[in-house]
Amino acid sequence: MEIVILAVVIAVVVVGAIGGLVVGSRKKKQLPAAKAPSATPTPTAPPAEPHVGDEAETPRDEARRTIEEVDLPGADAPASAPVATEEPAAPPAPEIETPEPTAGRLVRLRTRLSRSQNALGKGLLTLLSREHLDEDTWEEIEDTLLTADVGVAPTQELVERLRERVRVLGTRTPEDLRALLREELLTLLGTDLDRAVKTESGLETPAIVMVVGVNGTGKTTTTGKLARVLVADGRSVVLGAADTFRAAAADQLQTWGERVGARTVRGPEGGDPASIAFDAVKEGIAEGADVVLIDTAGRLHTKTGLMDELGKVKRVVEKHAPLDEVLLVLDATTGQNGLVQARVFAEVVDITGIVLTKLDGTAKGGIVVAVQRELGVPVKLIGLGEGADDLAPFEPEAFVDALIGD
Numbered sequence: 083m084e085i086v087i088l089a090v091v092i093a094v095v096v097v098g099a100i101g102g103l104v105v106g107s108r109k110k111k112q113l114p115a116a117k118a119p120s121a122t123p124t125p126t127a128p129p130a131e132p133h134v135g136d137e138a139e140t141p142r143d144e145a146r147r148t149i150e151e152v153d154l155p156g157a158d159a160p161a162s163a164p165v166a167t168e169e170p171a172a173p174p175a176p177e178i179e180t181p182e183p184t185a186g187r188l189v190r191l192r193t194r195l196s197r198s199q200n201a202l203g204k205g206l207l208t209l210l211s212r213e214h215l216d217e218d219t220w221e222e223i224e225d226t227l228l229t230a231d232v233g234v235a236p237t238q239e240l241v242e243r244l245r246e247r248v249r250v251l252g253t254r255t256p257e258d259l260r261a262l263l264r265e266e267l268l269t270l271l272g273t274d275l276d277r278a279v280k281t282e283s284g285l286e287t288p289a290i291v292m293v294v295g296v297n298g299t300g301k302t303t304t305t306g307k308l309a310r311v312l313v314a315d316g317r318s319v320v321l322g323a324a325d326t327f328r329a330a331a332a333d334q335l336q337t338w339g340e341r342v343g344a345r346t347v348r349g350p351e352g353g354d355p356a357s358i359a360f361d362a363v364k365e366g367i368a369e370g371a372d373v374v375l376i377d378t379a380g381r382l383h384t385k386t387g388l389m390d391e392l393g394k395v396k397r398v399v400e401k402h403a404p405l406d407e408v409l410l411v412l413d414a415t416t417g418q419n420g421l422v423q424a425r426v427f428a429e430v431v432d433i434t435g436i437v438l439t440k441l442d443g444t445a446k447g448g449i450v451v452a453v454q455r456e457l458g459v460p461v462k463l464i465g466l467g468e469g470a471d472d473l474a475p476f477e478p479e480a481f482v483d484a485l486i487g488d
């Protein structure tokens with residue numbers, strides 16, 4: 083009996099040992115399938131133990147969709163549809179225009195001038211053609227000139243000379259009278275003044291033109307139109323948007339520039355005009371541009387404020403190169419007010435040329451004479467409309483012919 087019990091115990095021990103061996107070898111076989119612990123384990127993230135469903139995980143080397151293939155939120159293409167890989171549309175490049183040539187612009191635009199200046203030219207001719215040129219008629223001639231803003235002193239000079247010549251020559255035919263009037267008006271305007279906008283610096287650096295004037299006179303528009311005049315004449319231009327007073331002025335100037343392929347340097351709204359002007363000239367030098375045009379703000383609230391601002395722009399710009407031209411923009415429709423503005427600006431900065439805008443909208447073309455007298459500098463350009471090429475070099479002969487017909 084004892085032998086039987088001993089045999090049963092041995093058998094149980096043997097069976098238990100074999101079972102233990104089998105279980106142990108199974109466990110060892112499972113180890114390679116377990117997730118390998120991270121190479122750089124962190125104290126807060128112990129290696130994950132393998133668990134049920136691990137095999138269903140997407141293998142790491144499975145092909146993945148690229149960013150281009152992933153539908154963006156809002157895209158309504160069905161998932162199964164082929165994914166379009168279209169490039170986003172680039173903004174259209176601004177079309178570069180070819181401005182009209184400057185030669186003969188005034189002749190082309192003369193109808194605008196004659197329309198608005200009829201009262202002056204035709205009025206004078208009608209009066210001069212009267213049978214008797216008596217005292218009253220000469221007074222009417224004087225009034226016509228004064229109404230057209232020619233100014234008192236130039237009016238008196240003109241009437242005196244005309245009276246004398248008519249008396250001495252005894253001439254009264256319409257052709258002769260027109261010729262006399264033409265000569266005298268040309269004498270008033272001056273035919274030997276240098277009216278070219280100075281855009282050759284004569285140095286390695288670009289010519290620098292500063293445009294000044296009261297806001298609203300057409301200063302920014304004129305700067306843009308002048309860029310076109312220069313481009314039409316084969317010059318390369320950089321624009322400086324130093325009028326930081328009116329928020330939209332820089333945008334407006336930039337649009338003008340883009341139309342003719344000229345870069346515009348601008349700064350933050352309300353920024354320092356002098357630093358923008360400085361940067362514009364720097365850019366002009368870097369680009370090897372022929373001309374840098376600087377649009378400034380013209381606030382007339384105090385003369386000292388204006389003086390400080392324009393003076394600073396000038397000083398800062400001249401760290402690079404001297405200013406070649408300071409153009410004063412005046413609105414011809416403001417008449418005597420324009421003369422007051424001219425006086426203030428002339429005290430603040432050395433004006434070298436005048437631009438008279440909106441001559442298409444006033445019968446007061448005599449302001450050309452008056453403002454030249456006032457400042458002692460020539461009218462170089464005139465604005466004859468809102469169109470891009472409606473800025474013309476001022477030519478006294480074409481101007482007078484438009485006034486009195488030829």
Ligand SMILES: Nc1nc2c(ncn2[C@@H]2O[C@H](COP(=O)(O)OP(=O)(O)OP(=O)(O)O)[C@@H](O)[C@H]2O)c(=O)[nH]1
Nearest residue numbers: 297298299300301302303331439440465466467468
């Ligand atoms: N009819 C006519 N309108 C003009 C002429 N020149 C400019 N203008 C118009 O005058 C208005 C004022 O012109 P701007 O260039 O904005 O005036 P601005 O002096 O620059 O004004 P700020 O930008 O505020 O300094 C615009 O509507 C222009 O189109 C011109 O010769 N004839």
